[in-house]
Amino acid sequence: MKKGIKLMLLAAVMMVLPAAMAQAGSARDYISIVGSSTVYPFATVVAEQFGKSSKFKTPKIESTGSGGGLKLFAAGIGVQHPDITNASRRIKKSEYEKCQKNGVKDILEIKIGYDGIVVANAKSAPNLKISRRALFLALAKDVPDPKGGEHLVANPYKTWKDVDSSLPNVKIKVLGPPPTSGTRDAFVELAMAGGAKKFAWIKALKKKDKKKFKAIAHTIREDGAYVEAGENDNLIVQKLEADKYALGVFGFSFLDQNDDKVQGSLIDGIEPTFENIADGKYPISRPLFFYVKKAHVDVIPGMRGYLTEFTSEKAYGEDGYLSERGLIPMPKAEREQYRSVVKNLGPALSAGDFK
DSSP, X not given: OHHHHHHHHHHHHHHHHHHHHHHOGGGOOSOEEEEOTTTHHHHHHHHXXXXXXXXXXXXXXXXXXXHHHHHHHTTOSSTTSOSEEEESSOOOXXXXXXXXHTTOOOEEEEEEEEEEEEEEEETTSOOOEEOHHHHHHHHXXXXXXXXXXXXXXXXXXXXXXXXXXXXXSSBOOEEEOOTTOHHHHHIIIIIIXXXXXXXXXXXXXXXXXXXXXXXXXXXXXXXXXXXXXXXXHHHHHHHHHHOTTOEEEEEHHHHHHTXXXXXXXXXXXXXXXXXXXXXXXXXXXXXEEEEEEHHHHTTSTTHHHHHHHHTSHHHHSTTSTTGGGTOBOOOHHHHXXXXXXXXXXXXXXXXXXXX
């Protein structure tokens, strides 16, 4: 009997010990950041600047994609979990609920600026003018029957000329991010769904049957016309250089940093430029964020300093060093709003923010 009790006590200690170790601040002396490949280069620049100008270690950042980062972030509190996750889209209600379920209660949402999603090709190829309607017809799994009527058929289009007579007679091949990417989420939401709405009967579905509309407008074909190229946008740039007939989907910042190699297509007649995205003229643009575990701020060394650096005018301001890397700054009032969230460590997100 005594032996059984001892074994039970030992098992209990073994269960508690990892949790106790995880709560010890000394177990990790650097900030752990995961998430969006689009936000990654901005976060990296801030991390390097913070590492040089402070006594703390440079934060470690992994490019996992927005969805992958939020999954890791939501797994729990403690040094075995990341402190911050970058996102090129807003956190979803389901992700917030998963955080709450796993004890990640107080989450700070920091918007850092705006970005455009570009459809680019090699500089050696002609610069294209593509409509969102053409993007939808080229990449959706099912499309309106070319013969007419309000019904769908499996995507029959093989070339860009098939979907728009003004486009080149070359095979449709688009290199883009996987489903875990916030860039992919924003692309289907802004570009493909925007194109689907050009068909009146599909647009009407958004009010009548939102689920059916999303199934049509957000589902990308799987027959090779769209190639999932991973979370590394630099790799897409390299592949575009090697194949001048291919197009690639990625954030404006990568176009800005590689404008000697690739060029952005005009979307609905609008060029993807810093000015057009800032003015709201460019039709495929979105906000960028990162999310912070408030419970980690005063446990992990340097977190307050990193957050302050990121939201400083010298970083994400109009003339800040992040704008030189392609980040489109927010208006002054928004910048001050999120700087206040960092300073006061709140308000945190609540369930009411998702209504």
